Amino acid sequence: MFKKIMLGILLLLVLAAVGFVLFVTFNYERTFDAPYPSIKASTDSALIARGKYLAYGPAHCSHCHISLTQFARVERGEEVPLSGGFPFKLPIGTIVTPNITPDNETGIGKLSDGEIARALRYGVRHDGRAIIDFMPFYDISDYDLTAIISFLRTQTPINAFQPINHDWNFMGKAVMALVMKPMGDGEVPPSPAPDSTAAFGKYLVDNVANCRGCHTNRDMMTGAYIGPDMAGPTKFEVFDLATGSIIEGKHIVAPNLTPDPETGRITDWTKQDFLARFRRGTLIPGTPMPWGPFGRMSDMELIAIWKYLQTLTPVKSEAPIGIQEGNP
Numbered sequence: 001m002f003k004k005i006m007l008g009i010l011l012l013l014v015l016a017a018v019g020f021v022l023f024v025t026f027n028y029e030r031t032f033d034a035p036y037p038s039i040k041a042s043t044d045s046a047l048i049a050r051g052k053y054l055a056y057g058p059a060h061c062s063h064c065h066i067s068l069t070q071f072a073r074v075e076r077g078e079e080v081p082l083s084g085g086f087p088f089k090l091p092i093g094t095i096v097t098p099n100i101t102p103d104n105e106t107g108i109g110k111l112s113d114g115e116i117a118r119a120l121r122y123g124v125r126h127d128g129r130a131i132i133d134f135m136p137f138y139d140i141s142d143y144d145l146t147a148i149i150s151f152l153r154t155q156t157p158i159n160a161f162q163p164i165n166h167d168w169n170f171m172g173k174a175v176m177a178l179v180m181k182p183m184g185d186g187e188v189p190p191s192p193a194p195d196s197t198a199a200f201g202k203y204l205v206d207n208v209a210n211c212r213g214c215h216t217n218r219d220m221m222t223g224a225y226i227g228p229d230m231a232g233p234t235k236f237e238v239f240d241l242a243t244g245s246i247i248e249g250k251h252i253v254a255p256n257l258t259p260d261p262e263t264g265r266i267t268d269w270t271k272q273d274f275l276a277r278f279r280r281g282t283l284i285p286g287t288p289m290p291w292g293p294f295g296r297m298s299d300m301e302l303i304a305i306w307k308y309l310q311t312l313t314p315v316k317s318e319a320p321i322g323i324q325e326g327n328p
């Protein structure tokens, strides 16, 4: 009798496991519906200039939509063509960034303005699949989104194929089948006027420069936020810029930017210290922090960010400085 029950349980477990594998295999490519924002690229030169400024500066598209071999140039603040190819090796598999120059065959030439706008506002790809939360521009203003897409259309097309079917491992497929879903709710709060106030700083930190996405602790499997805003410590890979690969067995941590007297990284930095730090650029080779693009930000924007960081609730959260032992 006991043996029969055990066999029954075993059979059920095997069936459940097989069912799970089948479910994941058939569902990881599931697609979602999200509306196409009514954003239209413009040929207005001021808008195009704003879009280029965002792409190579605060919104740092150039930090990811390039190949690893171009990474050092971006970190020096140079304008590198956005032809993609950066391989993000995550615990759930490898994702390669696509070519976002307007090439018809391998880039975004064939995507409509609505499709590009939807990818950035909802995290839904042109083919309907959910985009892992790498580009939290969901609440960027219509004006800035229009500027970015207007600029993307003016780039020189580059023929560079990048795989858009990512190399997910089984865990990645399970995450795609069960967890991943579109992000933005489409309700974009009115954006504050661009000036040196904390309100504009918050807009940049949360919606444009992704400071919040990196400096808030996250579950690296699902991307879910698991700690208070801007309190770190988020673990990242370190890049070997000479060979263009990820250094095994090392990681680096995004620090706590809340004004906690003991553990806040910038609690005793003055406005001038903060500006000076951004003008210096990368100090730790291989850091994921986009120092190159951010070094192109204006004093006004950096002061706005500094002011906003002062308004955060202090959170005690230790983050080690420099390159650390162990994978992220």
Ligand code: HEC
Binding pocket: 054, 055, 059, 060, 061, 062, 063, 064, 065, 088, 095, 096, 097, 098, 100, 108, 115, 116, 119, 124, 125, 126, 127, 130, 131, 132, 134, 135, 137, 148, 152, 164
């Ligand atoms: C932190 C890295 C990162 C940054 C910054 C980033 N991207 Fe991406 N982007 C990605 C990755 C990764 C993908 C691939 C997502 C996928 O296929 O699931 C992607 C995909 C895209 C796509 C393709 C969507 C589709 O429908 O196939 C577009 C367009 C795009 N990004 C535009 C931008 C623009 C414009 C910016 C700057 C405003 C930007 N990205 C900033 C990482 C980034």
Ligand code: HEC
Binding pocket: 205, 209, 210, 211, 212, 214, 215, 236, 252, 253, 254, 255, 257, 265, 266, 277, 283, 284, 287, 288, 289, 290, 294, 305
């Ligand atoms: C892609 C992830 C990422 C993004 C985006 C990001 N950071 Fe960081 N940041 C890091 C990491 C990792 C470090 C630690 C390594 C270093 O100092 O380069 C860091 C370090 C810092 C430091 C401390 C520098 C020092 O010398 O100790 C400050 C200040 C900072 N970030 C501010 C910001 C602000 C402000 C933004 C948005 C404008 C931002 N970060 C966006 C990952 C990120």
